[in-house]
Amino acid sequence: MPVPPSSPSARPSAPSDGWLDAMARRRSVPAAGLAEPGPDEATLQRMLELATRVPDHAMLAPWRFIVIGGEARGRLGALLAEAYRAGNPDMAPERREKFAGIMSRLFPAPLAVVVVSRPNRETMIPVFEQELSAGAVCMNLLHAAHGFGFSGIWVTGWAATNTHAQRLLGLVEGEKVAGIVHLGTAREAPGERPRPDVGERTAFWSAPDPAAP
Template sequence: MDALEALHNRVSVGVLTDPAPSSAQRDNIFRAALRAADHGNLRPWRFLVVEGEARNRLGEIYLDASESGDTEGEPLSDAQRERFLAMPLRAPLILVAITRLQEHPKVPQSEQRMSTAGAVQAMLTAAFAEGVGAYWRTGELAENRQVARALGLADNEEISGFIYMGTPQKTPRPAPALAVSDFFADWQGQ
C-alpha cells in the first residue's frame, strides 16, 4: 500500500482474530516505530510483545491489580473478574508501549512521551498498510503501577498503552471524511 494511502485511510480495527501478524509483517511494523520523531535521539520507547499463553498471564496481572486497587472494599463480581482475565484475549498479539523517562537538559519528559506516541502511531499506520488490524488502548490499567511492576518496568518507565493486533474479522470501516479546513487555518501574525 502507498504510504499516503495508508496515512489518509488508517482506522482502528477493534474486532480481531488469529492469525497474528507474520514475521515479515511484524518486521515492517516494528521498524516503523524506530522512525518516530525523537528529539535528542533518546529513543525513549520500548515495547513488550505479548502473545500465546503470556496473554493469560497478562489477564491475571490485570485482575490482581484491579482486585488490590478496589477502593470501595467490595470484591469484584465473577463477571468483572472474567472481564479482566479476558481483556488480553481480544487479539492474538499485544504490544505494551513503554516510555522510559530520562533527565535531559533539552528534551522535557513531555517530548519523550510524544516520541513514544509517534512510534505507536507509526506502527498503527504500518499495520494498516500490511492489512493487519490494530488499535491502541490506554486507561486505568496502563496507568496502574502494580501492572507496570508486574511487567518489569523500572521506576522511570510508564506504560503508554496496549496495542492490540491481529486479523480483522470484517473489512475495516472507511476513514471518516474530515475537512482539512476545519483543523488548519492561516495565521497572520496577530
C-alpha cells in the first residue's frame, strides 16, 4: 500500500515500543474466562480516570459508569433472570428457563463496568458524536485494564438493550449502554483471531478526474 510521505517534523518525538506492543497484543477474554483478582478500588479509580481521557467534542462528558462487583453481581443476576421470565411469558418454559439461567450468570468476572452513554441533547453536538465518545471510553478502559495487567471484554447483549434490564442496571431516560466491560485476570492467555486486511479497507483520496463521465 503506497503511503504518502510525512514530513520529519510531523513524527512523534519517541515511539513507545511498550505501548505499541501492548496495543498489538491486546485480546478480549470472555467474561467467564476472567477470574480473581480483579482491580482493587484504587486501581479501578485510576482505570476509570484513564478511560475518560477521550476525545469529547465540546467537553460534554456524555458518559458515566455503573460498577458491579462482589455480591451485587449475583443479586443483579437474579433480578435480570426474573425480568427475562416476566418479559417472555409466551416462550416455552424450558427455553425460558434456559435463557433466564444465562441472564442470572451474566456477571461472572470479578468486576463489570457499565459505560453509560448520556448524550446532551441541548447542544449542537450531534448525538452520534457523543455516542462515539462513549465508545472511546469503553476502548480506553480496556487498554487501561491491560496496562494494569488485567484482561477484559466489551459486550452488550440483552441486559444492555432490554428496557427492563436497563432500569435494573440503573439507567434513566435518555441513557443507553455503550458497553458492559467485564474485568479480571485471564484464566488462560487468549490466542490471536483473524484480523481484517487494513489495506483492503484503506484508500488514499485523490481528486476526481474532471474528464470522467
